[in-house]
Amino acid sequence: MSERIYVFPLFERFWHWTQAALIILLLITGFEVHGSYHLLGFEQAVESHTYLAWTLVGLWVFAIFWHFTTGEWKQYIPTLNKVDAMIKYYAFGIFTNAPHPFRLTRLKKHNPLQRLAYLGVMLFIGPLLWISGWFYIFYDHWADWGWEQYLSLHWVSIFHTAGAFMMLLFLIAHVYLITTGHTVLSHFKAMINGWEELE
Numbered sequence: 001m002s003e004r005i006y007v008f009p010l011f012e013r014f015w016h017w018t019q020a021a022l023i024i025l026l027l028i029t030g031f032e033v034h035g036s037y038h039l040l041g042f043e044q045a046v047e048s049h050t051y052l053a054w055t056l057v058g059l060w061v062f063a064i065f066w067h068f069t070t071g072e073w074k075q076y077i078p079t080l081n082k083v084d085a086m087i088k089y090y091a092f093g094i095f096t097n098a099p100h101p102f103r104l105t106r107l108k109k110h111n112p113l114q115r116l117a118y119l120g121v122m123l124f125i126g127p128l129l130w131i132s133g134w135f136y137i138f139y140d141h142w143a144d145w146g147w148e149q150y151l152s153l154h155w156v157s158i159f160h161t162a163g164a165f166m167m168l169l170f171l172i173a174h175v176y177l178i179t180t181g182h183t184v185l186s187h188f189k190a191m192i193n194g195w196e197e198l199e
Contacts, residue, residue: 002182007109008194012072015063016191022056023167030164053133060126075108076122078115086113094180104196117170125166132160 029049085101102111181187190196
């Protein structure tokens, strides 16, 4: 027997899918800027990447405002409670049809591992990309600001690319974990219509 609960309001779904699309497009244009392949051409890729980055910054600012004004920021408070059970479930239990150790509710949408992963994105991967990207965007001003003696474009590039690979790994893991609901598409559907089906 299953029940349906409304978990994801409209703005949260809009924010989630818009962010996902922007991150995927940033990865595509960013790896072209890096020289991994030729799709748009270097100049167009740089221009598109910069535009997409500023759009994502705007979305994040708006989403942070929304999270704090609605109290949804509490969903991301990390906890170590049941982390070991979640690790065992994803490593073994999911393959033996073991019961899920976390029960999703409207007030607790993310299991302990998800909270830690999102915290890592928000406090490490995101800032690494934004700070290194900011240095990239304003590279032609380094001399004006007296920074050229302290910064190296080579190292800025390495840190930005490392952040991009970390974000790509997060995205791959995120897409895989979408399929781990009680049906392969149940989590995906919940991010479309807002309703999560629970066993």
